[in-house]
Amino acid sequence: MNFYIVVEGARTETTIFSDWVPRLNPELIEVDHPSQLSANNFVIFSGHGYPNYFNVIRNAAIDIAANPLMGTLAVSVDAEDDLLAEKRAAINEIIDEVDPAIARKIIIQNACIESWLLGNRRQVRPFPTSAQAKYWRAFYDVREYCPELMPADLEGGRNRAATALAYLRSAIRERNPTSSYSKRRPHIVCNSAYLDQLITRRNETDHLETFGDFVRCFSPPED
């Protein structure tokens, strides 16, 4: 099975998915270009953000329509402040315009990939000491409540995605002042321990629903 994956951003998802997808299914091997998809391969193509990713999704659909062996079109983009169903419908419409028969998996990251990353309870200290981490703990307790449902920090002038990013960066610094996370360098989450924590959270609670879509998409098919 092959996956032609279109992701939201230029660096964050390409870096993280490149590490996580083979951890979910070790048979999947990454290739550099869509034309190299042959058997059990995946390629990650950056959509370069909203709204440019709609063009990239359309072109990916054209590629697959021309060569169905390229496999399933997997799209993973941010919900941000939109309704999940609306965003999913918009993407489906673009793919259907090219060819309704294209196999697809659409993952709407609610609100963004940093929302998923906040699901690692080991990463978020229960009793923070820094003023910034305390602010976020008071704003929304991601250890107790689903990070995907965290609202926007409107007082701080942030939308939901910016809120999740700021919270995560603060939590990572609080846990280890020498560590950092940025959209361009998200490598601190690229390991099995981090991924396993998120999977555990998903399995043990009803949290991280859209992260569950991601895990289901790339895990080996059950017999």
Place this chain on the structure above:
Amino acid sequence: MIILTFEAKGTNPQEPWVFQSARFGRTNLIVGKSGTGKSRLLNTIFNLASSVSQGNLKPSPAKFLLTFDQAKCRYRYEIETGPHGVVAERLELVGDTDSEVIIDRTRDRFLYLGQKVPQLDFSKAGVSLLQEEEKIRPVHEGFGMIWRRRFDADGLEKARGLSNIPKDLEKACQRGIAYTRIFDLTLSSRIYLIQKYDKPLYSRIKSAFQDVFPEFTELQVRKLKPDEMPFQTEDMVPGLFLTEKGLAQQVALPQLSSGMQKVLLIITDILSAPHGVVYMIDEYENSLGVNAIDFLPELLSDVNTVQTLVTTHHPHLINAMPVRNWQILSREGPVVTITPGAEREDLYNSSAQEAFLQLLNDPIYDASPH
């Protein structure tokens, strides 16, 4: 001259740098992330050529190897420089089956066509020292045909300024314009000479400019009046004026937007370049609108007597240029690798994704791990 291959390396272990072998075509769009060495590549080629041509080698330890076609012959030129000038230099005329060594020079000997020549000034390349020799003259001329247009610092400021035209230069132009000689004049002065002595070229320049900016109906150069002159001179100082639809008053060149000035300058450069010029443009698209960017591929496709090397980051220019014309730079430490777009052409053409986005997603563009 058309440069076929180029490679270079610094030989000072304290400051290592390497350009691995590049294979150039007629049109070359040099792309790569910031900091990969695009401008440095152009500077290195230009500085080598001008120092070989003008005979003032820079005292920096480095080795260079280039092959090029010039005057229907193929040459291989290798030079190593050090703090005291030439360390070694070799020029070969490359034939189909064998080669003729024209210059073979080390610190110990200097041979021209196998004959011993007295050791001459080590601060000058043999190509410059022996430029009057029949076998070397075309090579020396070739090295003098590299034009570089830079838009960083005050590059545009100088080009759009005013300058006098020396009387002897204008007199020489009456017998035919030496376009390399007038390349460093201001744009107004160049267009003045072209308007006066090469009317068909003037019409082509005007027409090409109007293709990009159709709102301009006329482009004229005239002698400035004394009260319009920024300095006193007995020579003629020309000023360039444009007529815009709907405006009663003419617009002087310095009043045009920087994008319009750049476009006129590049059009003038490319259309006036004689056969064999290697034309380099660096830092071109900064602050330009799309209409002032996407004219370039069409213009270059019309000109097949000039080799062009253009650095860019701009999606429109990259998408508009065939992948085979790209040179993709990537850098790992001091080593810059130059991948010809031709090696990526089949791959990129196999996908509907925009070429620019395929480039951004290509591991050779972004050497850091996904």
